[in-house]
Amino acid sequence: MIQDIAPKKFYNQYAAKKTSANSRILSFSDGKILYRETAGEMDFLTFEQVEAHFMLENEKSELPVYTYLFSIDEEDFFLMDLQDQIFEDFTYHRMFETRRLHPKEYVLAAATGWHLYVWYRDNQFCGRCAQKLVHDEHLRMMKCPSCGNMVFPKIAPAVIVGVTNGDKILMTKYAGREYKKYALIAGFTEIGETAEQTVEREVMEEVGLHVKNIRYYKSQPWGYDSDLLLGYFCELAEEHEIELDETELSLAEWVDYKDVPDDPEGLSLTREMMLTFREKKKREHGELS
Numbered sequence: 001m002i003q004d005i006a007p008k009k010f011y012n013q014y015a016a017k018k019t020s021a022n023s024r025i026l027s028f029s030d031g032k033i034l035y036r037e038t039a040g041e042m043d044f045l046t047f048e049q050v051e052a053h054f055m056l057e058n059e060k061s062e063l064p065v066y067t068y069l070f071s072i073d074e075e076d077f078f079l080m081d082l083q084d085q086i087f088e089d090f091t092y093h094r095m096f097e098t099r100r101l102h103p104k105e106y107v108l109a110a111a112t113g114w115h116l117y118v119w120y121r122d123n124q125f126c127g128r129c130a131q132k133l134v135h136d137e138h139l140r141m142m143k144c145p146s147c148g149n150m151v152f153p154k155i156a157p158a159v160i161v162g163v164t165n166g167d168k169i170l171m172t173k174y175a176g177r178e179y180k181k182y183a184l185i186a187g188f189t190e191i192g193e194t195a196e197q198t199v200e201r202e203v204m205e206e207v208g209l210h211v212k213n214i215r216y217y218k219s220q221p222w223g224y225d226s227d228l229l230l231g232y233f234c235e236l237a238e239e240h241e242i243e244l245d246e247t248e249l250s251l252a253e254w255v256d257y258k259d260v261p262d263d264p265e266g267l268s269l270t271r272e273m274m275l276t277f278r279e280k281k282k283r284e285h286g287e288l289s
């Protein structure tokens with residue numbers, strides 16, 4: 001999955017770090033991220049390259065402000081707004097395109113950087129008194145110098161649900177989304193409900209089915225949509241026809257484990273859950289040693 005980058009390690013504790021020459025700079029613009037792609041490999045600007053660019057092109061202007069994001073092993077990542085600068089070879093690509101690229105730790109960096117960027121972008125002013133917020137010195141937190149309001153990063157919990165019925169799993173396709181492949185039932189947790197209640201509610205809303213034996217599987221950070229995804233398996237409680245919510249889904253169907261497709265991308269919890277179901281069934285049917 002996207003977070004599985006071992007032996008490399010991801011460190012996300014905030015610190016008021018300074019850039020060094022080989023720090024990586026992430027810049028975003030309207031659903032896009034700045035990088036250079038060479039044969040499926042993505043590369044981010046280094047601070048050294050950004051500095052050299054500003055020396056050459058913008059003698060009089062100062063470097064944009066930067067914010068420390070996270071580190072992967074020894075490599076520090078910073079957020080900087082470079083939208084009005086032109087870099088040779090480095091261009092803005094849609095966030096979605098990063099999913100097919102390498103190395104994997106940069107895919108994680110892109111998605112997580114995007115999540116933090118969206119949060120910083122949308123939390124510049126106090127929601128209580130409208131003053132300009134400032135960054136806390138020690139924590140990933142924006143605070144209001146006027147009323148003391150503390151604004152912490154926003155993460156939206158959502159469930160991914162593998163509904164099974166014997167040898168079959170319920171697969172869906174979303175209506176009007178960029179992602180066109182098979183998915184599982186999914187939805188955001190509402191204020192006041194447990195994740196298990198979200199599972200029951202979403203399955204009922206999207207396909208009109210009752211489920212039982214709800215079991216937690218795994219979680220994953222999904223910065224593309226500012227989510228923390230919680231994976232659950234459950235079973236169909238009673239035979240009933242699928243009643244599709246066509247505003248959400250374009251398709252929902254029971255798929256035999258033999259027909260669950262491979263997952264060359266290896267990023268999403270959804271796809272891992274499909275494969276987990278397929279391999280479990282193969283073992284049960286003696287098709288795996």
Ligand SMILES: [Zn+2]
Binds near residue numbers: 126129130131148149
């Ligand atoms: Zn305030």
